[in-house]
Amino acid sequence: MKLTLEVWRQKDANSAGKMQRYEAAGISPDMSFLEMLDLVNSRLIEAGQEPIAFDHDCREGICGSCGLVINGVAHGTRKATTTCQLHMREFKDGDTIYIEPFRAKAFPVLKDLVVDRSGFDRIQQAGGYVSINTGSAPDANAVPIGKEEADIAFTAAACIGCGACVAQCKNASAMLFVSAKLSHYAHLPQGQPERMRRTRDMVDAMDAEGFGNCTNQYECEAVCPKEIPARFIAEMNRDYVKAAITEA
Amino acid sequence: MAGITRLLKSSIGRKFMMALTGLLLFGFLIAHLSGNLLLFKGQKALNDYAAWLASLGPLLWVARLGLLAVFAVHVLLGISLSRENRGARPAPYAFEKTVQAPLPSLWMLRTGLLVLAYVVYHLAHFTFGIVQPAGHALVEAGTQRHDVYGMVVHGFRNPVVALSYVAFLGVLGLHLWHGLASFFQTMGLSHEGYAKLIRKAAHAVTWILILAYAALPVAVLTGLVGKS
Numbered sequence: 001m002k003l004t005l006e007v008w009r010q011k012d013a014n015s016a017g018k019m020q021r022y023e024a025a026g027i028s029p030d031m032s033f034l035e036m037l038d039l040v041n042s043r044l045i046e047a048g049q050e051p052i053a054f055d056h057d058c059r060e061g062i063c064g065s066c067g068l069v070i071n072g073v074a075h076g077t078r079k080a081t082t083t084c085q086l087h088m089r090e091f092k093d094g095d096t097i098y099i100e101p102f103r104a105k106a107f108p109v110l111k112d113l114v115v116d117r118s119g120f121d122r123i124q125q126a127g128g129y130v131s132i133n134t135g136s137a138p139d140a141n142a143v144p145i146g147k148e149e150a151d152i153a154f155t156a157a158a159c160i161g162c163g164a165c166v167a168q169c170k171n172a173s174a175m176l177f178v179s180a181k182l183s184h185y186a187h188l189p190q191g192q193p194e195r196m197r198r199t200r201d202m203v204d205a206m207d208a209e210g211f212g213n214c215t216n217q218y219e220c221e222a223v224c225p226k227e228i229p230a231r232f233i234a235e236m237n238r239d240y241v242k243a244a245i246t247e248a
Numbered sequence: 249m250a251g252i253t254r255l256l257k258s259s260i261g262r263k264f265m266m267a268l269t270g271l272l273l274f275g276f277l278i279a280h281l282s283g284n285l286l287l288f289k290g291q292k293a294l295n296d297y298a299a300w301l302a303s304l305g306p307l308l309w310v311a312r313l314g315l316l317a318v319f320a321v322h323v324l325l326g327i328s329l330s331r332e333n334r335g336a337r338p339a340p341y342a343f344e345k346t347v348q349a350p351l352p353s354l355w356m357l358r359t360g361l362l363v364l365a366y367v368v369y370h371l372a373h374f375t376f377g378i379v380q381p382a383g384h385a386l387v388e389a390g391t392q393r394h395d396v397y398g399m400v401v402h403g404f405r406n407p408v409v410a411l412s413y414v415a416f417l418g419v420l421g422l423h424l425w426h427g428l429a430s431f432f433q434t435m436g437l438s439h440e441g442y443a444k445l446i447r448k449a450a451h452a453v454t455w456i457l458i459l460a461y462a463a464l465p466v467a468v469l470t471g472l473v474g475k476s
Contacts (some may be wrong), residue, residue, distance in 0.1 A: 009289070027425075073345055098342055103335055103341055170337075170349065171333035171337070173333075191291055203258060203259070204258065210335075210336060211336055212333040212336030213259045213262070213319065214263065215255040215353065216426070216433045217350075218352065228278055231438040231439065234435075234438030235438075236260070237435065237436040238435075240258070240261075241261070241264055242257075243251070245251060245252075
């Protein structure tokens, strides 16, 4: 395959960036999207040019490191797929592909396609854990949890924190991410004692990072590689208001 | 009190206020419509209702000021949240794409501002009598009272006025189409089993409300009402 790439190039956080065109010939449809970029980079290096910087780690779709906006869609148009699990067979010979970093005020670009997502870490640090010392792992099934509740908690826990929800949201809102982290605990007994405090602190941390507000368009849900449903946002809204009222 | 202050400053709290004021305004739309539909019952029924409203005196003013406050909160919060949301992505995408958001959901600020303009026009027309002073000055035959029925018929006999109302109602419909369904999500009323049903029901209610409102100018314009 022969492709034309329009890639965002930016030297560092303090420089202005721009879209730059690259011709990518000899691309196999069996390559993953990141392997395609690896090939383009090796050619850039051979030519003595700066390779395109992008984030990646496991390349198995579970770590949440990779994340590119491909033709305007976070992780590309294939449903429930991370960028690393996207393959070139999704594209046609001769296609032009726009590759951009996740764009949000709260995700500043560090270099090329790499953005600083440490805002997510700070939200997690504000309360995304259970702080009770529970000792060693309890016996399996010592605390019975209903199948339905366990399933909801697991659906929320599938969030890999990649930030695609922020990238796709028209308002760069992080509410799908934060609500997934909250619902993950809100449906387990271990999460109950700190539930209100956790909701309050994580939402406040989210607001402090400068993410936008949800306007219920569900663009996040549509691109989430783990298909986290936006109804978790409703649950977060409910809990946050409850937390504020009980605090008063 | 600290909790309430926190709530009103937070993203979720302000969304919550948008939803709540939106619902109150929606409630007003239903009450207003129920009065308006008396047009189909005839001159006496509508004018009786108008006279009763006017007879409420101070109570009417309490309701009017309350409504104005709710409207102001909804408009001002809407503008400030929209600005904040735009600021959350200062650098736009070179390749901008919408995956699934329906168009009315993307147009909330502009349809909202158009509705605001419509409300101003509507008040200037039927409340202050600036648009059509002749119609506003009508007095019901044999009485001393304001002929609301005659005013409405006079107003909507003008095709430009009638069609402008229908057009504005379309804009209001677009706003409610997303707004009413959003109310439930923002208030935390969402469930795997009911979310789709709630959205569909909200869309259906929006259609019914807009069609019922639009029936008024259309009925006068086509001569179904007020032909004498």
